[in-house]
Amino acid sequence: MNPLPSEEYVYKCTTACAGCTSSLSLRYVLKAAGPDTVLVVPACCTSVLQGVYPATAMNVTVYNIAFAAAAATASGMAAAFRRQGRPTNVICYAGDGGTVDIGIQSLSGAFERGTDFLYICYDNEAYGNTGMQRSGATPIGAVTTTTPAGKTDTKKDIDRIVAAHGLPYMATACAAYPQDLYAKVKKALSIPGPKFIHLLSPCPPGWRYPTERSVEVGRLAVKTGLWVLYERVHGELTINPVSKVAMKRPAPIEDYLRIQGRFRGISDEAKSALRAAMEQQHRRLLAEEAGSC
Amino acid sequence: MLTTATGNRAVAAAAKEARPGVVAAYPITPQTEIVEQIAAYVAEGSLEADYIPVESEHSAMAACIGASAAGARTFTATSSHGLLYMHEMLHWAAGARTPVVMANVNRALGPGWNIWAEHTDAFSQRDTGWLQVFVASIQEAYDATLMAFRIAEDERVLLPVMVNLDGFLLSHITQSLETVDVGDFIPPFSLPHAIDTTRPRGYGTLTPPETYYQFRWDMERSMRASREVIAETEAEFARRFGRVYGPTEDYRCEDADVVVVALGTLGKEAEVAVDRLRSEGVKAGSMRLRWFRPFPALDLSGREVVVIDRDYSFGFGGVIAHSIRSTTRAEPYSVIAGLGGQEVTYDDIAGFVRRREAGREDWFGVSD
Numbered sequence: 007m008n009p010l011p012s013e014e015y016v017y018k019c020t021t022a023c024a025g026c027t028s029s030l031s032l033r034y035v036l037k038a039a040g041p042d043t044v045l046v047v048p049a050c051c052t053s054v055l056q057g058v059y060p061a062t063a064m065n066v067t068v069y070n071i072a073f074a075a076a077a078a079t080a081s082g083m084a085a086a087f088r089r090q091g092r093p094t095n096v097i098c099y100a101g102d103g104g105t106v107d108i109g110i111q112s113l114s115g116a117f118e119r120g121t122d123f124l125y126i127c128y129d130n131e132a133y134g135n136t137g138m139q140r141s142g143a144t145p146i147g148a149v150t151t152t153t154p155a156g157k158t159d160t161k162k163d164i165d166r167i168v169a170a171h172g173l174p175y176m177a178t179a180c181a182a183y184p185q186d187l188y189a190k191v192k193k194a195l196s197i198p199g200p201k202f203i204h205l206l207s208p209c210p211p212g213w214r215y216p217t218e219r220s221v222e223v224g225r226l227a228v229k230t231g232l233w234v235l236y237e238r239v240h241g242e243l244t245i246n247p248v249s250k251v252a253m254k255r256p257a258p259i260e261d262y263l264r265i266q267g268r269f270r271g272i273s274d275e276a277k278s279a280l281r282a283a284m285e286q287q288h289r290r291l292l293a294e295e296a297g298s299c
Numbered sequence: 300m301l302t303t304a305t306g307n308r309a310v311a312a313a314a315k316e317a318r319p320g321v322v323a324a325y326p327i328t329p330q331t332e333i334v335e336q337i338a339a340y341v342a343e344g345s346l347e348a349d350y351i352p353v354e355s356e357h358s359a360m361a362a363c364i365g366a367s368a369a370g371a372r373t374f375t376a377t378s379s380h381g382l383l384y385m386h387e388m389l390h391w392a393a394g395a396r397t398p399v400v401m402a403n404v405n406r407a408l409g410p411g412w413n414i415w416a417e418h419t420d421a422f423s424q425r426d427t428g429w430l431q432v433f434v435a436s437i438q439e440a441y442d443a444t445l446m447a448f449r450i451a452e453d454e455r456v457l458l459p460v461m462v463n464l465d466g467f468l469l470s471h472i473t474q475s476l477e478t479v480d481v482g483d484f485i486p487p488f489s490l491p492h493a494i495d496t497t498r499p500r501g502y503g504t505l506t507p508p509e510t511y512y513q514f515r516w517d518m519e520r521s522m523r524a525s526r527e528v529i530a531e532t533e534a535e536f537a538r539r540f541g542r543v544y545g546p547t548e549d550y551r552c553e554d555a556d557v558v559v560v561a562l563g564t565l566g567k568e569a570e571v572a573v574d575r576l577r578s579e580g581v582k583a584g585s586m587r588l589r590w591f592r593p594f595p596a597l598d599l600s601g602r603e604v605v606v607i608d609r610d611y612s613f614g615f616g617g618v619i620a621h622s623i624r625s626t627t628r629a630e631p632y633s634v635i636a637g638l639g640g641q642e643v644t645y646d647d648i649a650g651f652v653r654r655r656e657a658g659r660e661d662w663f664g665v666s667d
């Protein structure tokens with residue numbers, strides 16, 4: 007493993023919850039991006055965890071913006087920077103709600119217009135900022151404060167929606183695999199145009215597991231095959247070896263569900279739906295990688 | 300150069316003269332011609348800017364905010380539902396102190412769909428922290444747009460400016476237009492708090508009550524200071540280009556017993572009504588309100604006042620009538636007229652003056 011740069015752009019004084027993987031991931035994102043970066047942050051946990059004015063836990067420029075507006079703000083910013091000949095990285099760091107729900111219109115617009123930016127959706131599968139309500143990215147069966155009996159709809163497949171935009175680069179990542187995340191951010195930022203990384207971010211209070219198990223939960227998401235790590239560069243899909251293995255010999259889904267309080271009491275139907283969606287995704291990805299889609 | 304133009308073309312020509320770096324906009328009747336024209340300037344190379352064809356007005360304003368923060372002069376245009384759709388970002392633009400300039404072609408709001416002139420769209424944005432000016436001719440649309448950049452970007456202001464022109468009555472009619480070579484009338488864009496990644500800062504970070512109110516007070520201080528900046532800018536404009544503007548345009552007001560207060564084209568129409576009334580021996584005058592925010596200090600002492608509102612605040616009254624009531628000692632006769640493009644002629648306005656009754660509100664054309 008290559009050592010990651012020692013520079014820190016997220017100081018230890020964030021107000022994130024203990025065990026928060028989205029703030030942990032942000033450290034790696036910024037290590038990859040470096041100081042000539044503007045992080046555009048819509049309303050989400052990340053707008054809170056920077057700390058309270060005039061203090062900030064962040065050592066890069068952070069531009070906070072309204073919930074639905076991150077990608078559009080990035081469009082204007084990137085245009086202005088490029089016009090001035092500045093190579094500054096414009097990176098949106100947005101939650102799943104700000105991406106798959108309220109922000110999907112501005113996201114789609116910015117992708118379609120070819121904005122030169124990287125959009126990272128850190129996915130804690132609910133509205134964390136407002137106390138864990140369901141989002142379009144909440145998986146079926148999960149309890150949130152607005153799905154007290156478990157969500158009855160399946161997780162919105164934002165990756166296929168994004169893929170339909172034909173981006174030069176898109177990838178999935180998971181907080182439990184920081185080297186992979188780092189490499190993917192580096193790769194993304196080396197490519198001009200719109201880029202997307204979908205980052206699974208286990209969240210102890212939202213997913214209801216003990217704070218020290220964040221990395222384990224993330225690894226189980228990948229090893230069960232529920233979360234597949236891959237990247238698609240100019241349309242060419244590469245599935246990470248760890249996910250290839252998981253697709254062939256998956257760890258039991260129950261291992262992942264059992265340690266999370268949000269899945270306590272999940273119905274057999276919801277569990278089957280979860281499994282069916284996963285298997286369908288595997289078939290699709292394997293077919294695409296084999297070039298037969 | 301003397302030419303002719305529609306209101307929309309005049310605004311586009313002025314925006315081009317100001318050399319924005321980024322224009323992000325979305326079409327809506329009756330504004331569309333402005334952004335089409337700017338897209339054409341960019342395509343033909345006569346304007347070196349990024350034209351961002353956003354997917355909504357919310358995104359248009361967000362893109363302008365981002366571009367402005369990144370150090371570019373920005374312009375956009377909208378109308379009616381488009382303006383309402385960007386409401387959240389209007390507050391953001393002002394609070395972020397991004398001096399965006401926007402033309403708003405005043406149009407009524409649905410339902411039912413109505414594309415004609417009304418001011419309720421702009422007045423609904425009253426408390427967003429935007430400066431708002433209303434124009435009454437094609438020339439003024441051009442001149443006010445040019446001045447808007449200088450005013451918005453002045454370090455004492457750093458607030459966005461909205462230039463309002465009546466839908467169709469100005470946007471689509473053709474009048475003569477004297478364009479100018481703006482020279483250094485608008486200084487190069489320089490935002491003191493523009494993003495500089497070598498000096499990382501958090502913008503719009505979580506702000507507690509102890510500091511939040513200070514930012515709000517700072518906005519109000521700038522809004523107050525903008526009165527002086529507007530006056531200076533209008534004086535400098537007059538010196539360079541010969542056309543004189545102020546907070547109001549007064550017509551035969553010096554010795555008037557009764558003054559008509561209105562905005563936009565109704566204010567111009569009122570001038571013809573004043574001539575009519577004068578010929579009947581009524582000492583009438585017209586005070587066309589140009590600036591809505593900051594709201595000017597009006598001297599109406601000793602006069603009767605007739606206010607025509609092309610807007611309405613339901614359960615309250617005409618916005619301008621109430622603004623006058625609360626900022627002067629006047630007890631105006633309030634007429635609600637011209638909603639959704641309802642035709643209002645100088646004869647009608649003369650009739651309002653003849654029927655005036657202090658403290659009363661009438662809806663033009665409504666008999667009950």
Ligand SMILES: Cc1ncc(C[n+]2csc(CCOP(=O)(O)OP(=O)(O)O)c2C)c(N)n1
Pocket residue numbers: 049050051052073074100101102103104105130132133134135136141
């Ligand atoms: C227009 C608007 N609606 C609602 C909110 C309230 N709100 C703030 S953050 C948030 C949820 C954010 O969820 P997500 O994007 O998943 O990010 P997370 O909080 O989980 O990090 C909501 C509903 C808001 N700020 N703006």
Ligand code: SF4
Pocket residue numbers: 021022023024025026027028029051055130134135208209210211212
């Ligand atoms: S709620 Fe979850 S995502 Fe938000 S700060 Fe806490 S751990 Fe992180």
Ligand SMILES: [Mg+2]
Pocket residue numbers: 101102103128129130131132133134141
């Ligand atoms: Mg979330």
